[in-house]
Amino acid sequence: NAGVTQTPKFQVLKTGQSMTLQCAQDMNHNSMYWYRQDPGMGLRLIYYSASEGTTDKGEVPNGYNVSRLNKREFSLRLESAAPSQTSVYFCASSLNRDTEAFFGQGTRLTVV
Amino acid sequence: DAKTTQPNSMESNEEEPVHLPCNHSTISGTDYIHWYRQLPSQGPEYVIHGLTSNVNNRMASLAIAEDRKSSTLILHRATLRDAAVYYCILREQTGANNLFFGTGTRLTVIP
Secondary structure (H helix, E strand, O other), X not given: OXXXXXXXXXXXXXXXXXXXXXXXXXXXXXXXXXXXXXXXXXXXXEEEEOOOOOOEEOOOOOOOEEEEOOOOEEEEEEOOOOHHHOEEEEEEEEOOOOOOEEEOOOEEEEEO | OOOOEOOOEEEEEOOOOEEEEEEOOOOOOOOEEEEXXXXXXXXXXXXEEEOOOOEEOOOOEEEEOOOOOEEEEEXXXXXXXHOEEEEEEEEOOOXXXXXXXXXXXXXEXXX
């Protein structure tokens, strides 16, 4: 049981480049989330998907887009990367509102 | 988002119990109290959660005050592997159902 898998684990981008962070879960969870974590801080919600076919903004959505491709996959896209988007990105999933969330191992993104 | 207040850091000796406090005075009646921990260079890991009653699992116990305005995570015997940042989170049952992470408590376990 792989849980939540994120790719890539590390990425360096130049300012203005675009990229997509991939996330997949194999637990048949309904809800999926994207967070970012800056040094010394807690996680902040970027976007979430309560169920397949729906997505909504979280606390810090500017500069990002998401796609809930199917129940398993939830991708995060940076259209034009900026140094302020240098962070560690975590994907998470949960079965429903009352159950625990499972997190991936993170993607460490540096924008230069 | 409902907020929580935790001490920035705590220390514990190995194999002793640890009580990690959390205040959440603005909790609503439907918010669940969740605890997660984050080991260095890893994603957060679920520890325990509850609504009103005290809860136990293989990792820890959660003691919830009668008025639900505070809670305590109890690690019965701290090990070196328990050194992590512990987050106390109120999970809303409406809207984004977000897990709002504060800065947490950094637990240091002393051998």
